[in-house]
Amino acid sequence: xxxxxxxxxxxxxxxxxxxxxxxxxxxxxxxxxxxxxxxxxxxxxxxxxxxxxxxxxxxxxxxxxxxxxxxxxxxxxxxxxxxxxxxxxxxxxxxxxxxxxxxxxxxxxxxxxxxxxxxxxxxxxxxxxxxxxxxxxxxxxxxxxxxxxxxxxxxxxxxxxxxxxxxxxxxxxxxxxxxxxxxxxxxxxxxxxxx
Numbered sequence: 001x002x003x004x005x006x007x008x009x010x011x012x013x014x015x016x017x018x019x020x021x022x023x024x025x026x027x028x029x030x031x032x033x034x035x036x037x038x039x040x041x042x043x044x045x046x047x048x049x050x051x052x053x054x055x056x057x058x059x060x061x062x063x064x065x066x067x068x069x070x071x072x073x074x075x076x077x078x079x080x081x082x083x084x085x086x087x088x089x090x091x092x093x094x095x096x097x098x099x100x101x102x103x104x105x106x107x108x109x110x111x112x113x114x115x116x117x118x119x120x121x122x123x124x125x126x127x128x129x130x131x132x133x134x135x136x137x138x139x140x141x142x143x144x145x146x147x148x149x150x151x152x153x154x155x156x157x158x159x160x161x162x163x164x165x166x167x168x169x170x171x172x173x174x175x176x177x178x179x180x181x182x183x184x185x186x187x188x189x190x191x192x193x194x195x
Contacts, residue, residue, distance in 0.1 A: 004129040005040040006150065007033060007049040008114070008136030008143045010081050013067040013074030015137070020067040020074050023137050026165040032189050034080035036135055036163060039193055041083050041103050046127060049077065050136070050146060053091070053108035060111060070108075077106075091117040098126075113145035124153060131156045133192055135163035140171035144179075151182050158185045160192055 010033045013019040015026045040047045052068035053075060054060065068075040086104035087097045096119060097105055109117045132150045134157060136143055143164050150157045159179060166172030180186060 001130045001156075002128060003040075003043075003045045003131040003133065004127055005036060005045055005047045006132050006134045006136075006146055007037055007047055007081060008134060008146050009050055009052060009068075009138070010136050011051060011068050011075055011077055013052075013072075015078065016074075020065055023165050023167060026137050029137075029163055029165055030078050030080070032160075032163040033135065034078065036133070036160065036189065036192065037081050037083060037104070040133075043195075045133075046102070047083060047104040048107055048123070048127075049081070049104055050107045050109060050114040050142065051075070051077065052110070054110055058110050089117065089119055089123055091119065093118045095119045096122060112142050113149065114142070115145065115149045124150075129153075129155050131158065133158045133160060133187075135160040137165050139164045139166035140168060140175045144175045147179050147184060148182060151179075151184055156185065157183075158187045158192070160189055161186050162188045 013021050014023050037047050053070045054068050056069055083104040085102050087102045088106045089097050091108050107117055114120055132155055134147045147157055147159050
């Protein structure tokens with residue numbers, strides 16, 4: 001079964017307690033994000049890492065504080081989550097990365113939903129995954145968009161519940177119920193790594 005790991009928005013502005021849009025408790029998950037990405041690389045599974053890459057005056061900042069502005073420290077991912085042999089897929093219409101030849105693709109986006117990158121669908125088509133393993137932040141926002149969107153591809157989608165973090169536990173519980181009811185599979189890091 002062709003597997004792709006999807007690392008959602010594991011960037012310092014969300015993970016660090018001093019980040020511009022800090023998610024309480026997310027910093028403790030960094031070792032799991034590192035372990036999952038390294039495991040994927042060791043198994044030969046591509047890692048798709050969604051990343052906010054905002055301009056200084058992005059429309060999203062009307063709803064949220066400024067965060068993950070391209071080129072800032074807060075926009076960066078922890079070094080351990082980055083794999084050698086990575087490429088970037090910009091949100092400029094028509095941008096492409098050739099499937100294969102890389103271990104990790106950083107998918108830039110300016111909105112909550114990774115599917116807002118107009119090139120993301122083509123990437124998924126090139127990858128032809130039968131299974132997606134999803135983790136990252138924030139459960140009820142960007143992780144929700146990624147997980148539910150990936151379910152629409154018809155592939156098996158597994159959500160690593162000990163490697164996600166929410167801002168609102170009730171909203172996260174609703175998201176997990178919605179995901180399961182839509183055919184998603186809840187799992188944990190130990191089970192993913194035991195494959």
